[in-house]
Amino acid sequence: xxxxxxxxxxxxxxxxxxxxxxxxxxxxxxxxxxxxxxxxxxxxxxxxxxxxxxxxxxxxxxxxxxxxxxxxxxxxxxxxxxxxxxxxxxxxxxxxxxxxxxxxxxxxxxxxxxxxxxxxxxxxxxxxxxxxxxxxxxxxxxxxxxxxxxxxxxxxxxxxxxxxxxxxxxxxxxxxxxxxxxxxxxxxxxxxxxxxxxxxxxxxxxxxxxxxxxxxxxxxxxxxxxxxxxxxxxxxxxxxxxxxxxxxxxxxxxxxxxxxxxxxxxxxxxxxxxxxxxxxxxxxxxxxxxxxxxxxxxxxxxxxxxxxxxxxxxxxxxxxxxxxxxxxxxxxxxxxxxxxxxxxxxxxxxxxxxxxxxxxxxxxxxxxxxxxxxxxxxxxxxxxxxxxxxxxxxxxxxxxxxxxxxxxxxxxxxxxxxxxxxxxxxxxxxxxxxxxxxxxxxxxxxxxxxx
Numbered sequence: 073x074x075x076x077x078x079x080x081x082x083x084x085x086x087x088x089x090x091x092x093x094x095x096x097x098x099x100x101x102x103x104x105x106x107x108x109x110x111x112x113x114x115x116x117x118x119x120x121x122x123x124x125x126x127x128x129x130x131x132x133x134x135x136x137x138x139x140x141x142x143x144x145x146x147x148x149x150x151x152x153x154x155x156x157x158x159x160x161x162x163x164x165x166x167x168x169x170x171x172x173x174x175x176x177x178x179x180x181x182x183x184x185x186x187x188x189x190x191x192x193x194x195x196x197x198x199x200x201x202x203x204x205x206x207x208x209x210x211x212x213x214x215x216x217x218x219x220x221x222x223x224x225x226x227x228x229x230x231x232x233x234x235x236x237x238x239x240x241x242x243x244x245x246x247x248x249x250x251x252x253x254x255x256x257x258x259x260x261x262x263x264x265x266x267x268x269x270x271x272x273x274x275x276x277x278x279x280x281x282x283x284x285x286x287x288x289x290x291x292x293x294x295x296x297x298x299x300x301x302x303x304x305x306x307x308x309x310x311x312x313x314x315x316x317x318x319x320x321x322x323x324x325x326x327x328x329x330x331x332x333x334x335x336x337x338x339x340x341x342x343x344x345x346x347x348x349x350x351x352x353x354x355x356x357x358x359x360x361x362x363x364x365x366x367x368x369x370x371x372x373x374x375x376x377x378x379x380x381x382x383x384x385x386x387x388x389x390x391x392x393x394x395x396x397x398x399x400x401x402x403x404x405x406x407x408x409x410x411x412x413x414x415x416x417x418x419x420x421x422x423x424x425x426x427x428x429x430x431x432x433x434x435x436x437x438x439x440x441x442x443x444x445x446x447x448x449x450x451x452x453x454x455x456x457x458x459x460x461x462x463x464x465x466x467x468x469x470x471x472x473x474x475x476x477x478x479x480x481x482x483x484x485x486x487x488x489x490x491x492x493x494x495x496x497x498x499x500x501x502x503x504x505x506x507x508x509x510x511x512x513x514x515x516x517x518x519x520x521x522x523x
Contacts, residue, residue: 105508106141108148117144138514141507145521147213149499154216162211163353165304170207171200172300220495221488226480234483235472246470246478249418251463252432253389253407255378256448256455258398259371261361269339269359273332276357277341280329286343286355295338296358303355307348317342321354336451363454368445371456375443379458382440389440389460398455399448407460416477418465425449428459435461493518 106113121140132139154160175196178188185196192199226234235243276293280286287302294303310318314335324330324344333340338360345353378396381387387395393407402409411419421429427446435441441459448455470478500520512522 103508105511106145106148107504107506108145109152109503109505111148111151113141113144113148134515138511138516141511141514142516142518142521145505146496147210149496149503150213150216151209152503153499154212157216157219160212160215160219161307161348162208162215163306165301165306165353166211167204167207168301170211171203174203174207175200217492221491224484224488224491226484226487230487231476231480231483232472234486235470235479243469244478244482246465246468246475247420248467249420249465250424250432250461251417251419252409252428253393253460253462254399254402254409254428254457255375255389255393255397255407256399256402256457257371257375257378257396258448258453258455259363259367262364262367265361265364269361270332273339273341273357273359277329277331280341280343286329286357290355290357293359294357295360296356298356303343303357304345305354305356307346307351307353309351317356321352322347324352324354337453360453368454368456372443372445375456375458379440379443401450408462414477414481418477428457432459432461435459437461437464 103115104112105115105118118137118140121144122137175188178191179185182188182191188199189195194202272293276289279289287304290299290303293299296303298305310322313321314337317333317335317340320330320333321342321344324342326344326346328344330340330342333342338358340356340358343355345355347353375396378387378392382389382392390406393403397403397407408417409419410417411423413423421433424432425446427444431441431444439461443456443458445454446457447453465474468474472479496518497520500518505521505523507522516522
């Protein structure tokens with residue numbers, strides 16, 4: 073169905089409908105085909121998306137232009153509500169990150185930057201400028217959509233009823249799933265390396281205090297993903313930040329630069345940009361101490377000894393995880409690893425960290441691996457790891473006993489869709505909507521667009 077395809081492609085295609093002149097159409101006679109509250113939808117919006125979807129090979133069992141129009145109607149309705157909601161904010165940093173992602177998409181599918189400029193008949197800087205408002209609107213509508221359904225939950229009885237009412241062909245096939253536990257050892261950092269990093273950050277702090285631009289220095293020296301955005305993180309709450317980092321960030325005054333702060337990720341200096349209630353927007357420069365080869369080898373030998381003790385029953389896996397594992401998220405849970413995508417302890421092979429997948433897919437239940445080096449996903453630091461395969465389930469049709477979380481997620485998604493659809497229907501009834509006669513015969517999902 074086109075509906076599913078649209079959900080995938082619209083984040084990119086929405087950009088092409090920003091204006092009738094955005095992509096080289098300097099003199100276009102346009103037509104308003106719909107009005108939602110104070111927002112209009114132009115014929116060029118639909119035509120441009122239609123051409124782009126054809127280029128992507130999208131197909132539809134119905135009228136593709138009608139389905140594009142309805143998606144745009146929903147977007148305009150969400151935008152009107154988002155503009156009235158003071159809790160919905162979009163920062164320049166968010167826009168820039170999304171813009172970079174979109175530009176990368178264009179380059180991957182069209183070619184080099186030069187080829188992108190030729191395709192759109194504009195320099196990159198102008199393409200980005202034309203995209204800015206469209207990205208801002210889309211980010212606002214995404215937040216509004218999430219807010220509508222953020223409080224929706226399901227009970228166990230609802231999940232059981234949902235499963236009971238499913239037709240046989242609606243019950244999904246579950247791929248092979250694995251459960252595993254891990255013990256990790258963090259290689260030590262030498263005092264010399266520790267001092268080097270601290271000294272470098274203190275020097276950078278002095279340079280800022282002497283008039284140099286923090287954001288520029290972040291681009292040049294920071295070793296985190298925010299470096300390309302001048303170290304800016306956007307508005308985040310305490311729970312979204314490392315505790316040591318948050319303690320300092322929330323006590324800074326705007327423009328001030330912190331002393332060197334140690335977190336689980338590395339060492340930082342922080343500059344407060346702004347604070348809104350219980351959220352702060354900061355810039356930071358992070359430098360991560362480098363591990364020397366001899367410390368890596370020492371960590372490997374240490375965890376290899378732990379694995380050997382477990383195999384000889386000198387210590388239980390659970391006790392070893394509690395006493396020796398670096399990862400505080402798993403060591404208090406017998407080393408059990410939780411899938412961040414689902415919240416359960418089950419992983420499909422594609423959901424595993426590549427380093428873990430390479431080892432564990434060849435193991436038997438109860439087996440303990442040899443030590444291997446991997447990057448800790450949360451702290452982005454190298455750790456030596458051993459894993460134990462706890463369980464492996466063969467591909468099967470989902471059932472409540474083995475796949476409750478999967479079915480719960482499906483039930484929740486269906487309930488969220490119903491809440492969202494009810495919200496749309498309610499707002500359509502209360503909002504001025506006018507659709508051009510050329511589209512009134514569309515078979516819309518929501519029947520009361522045409523009044």
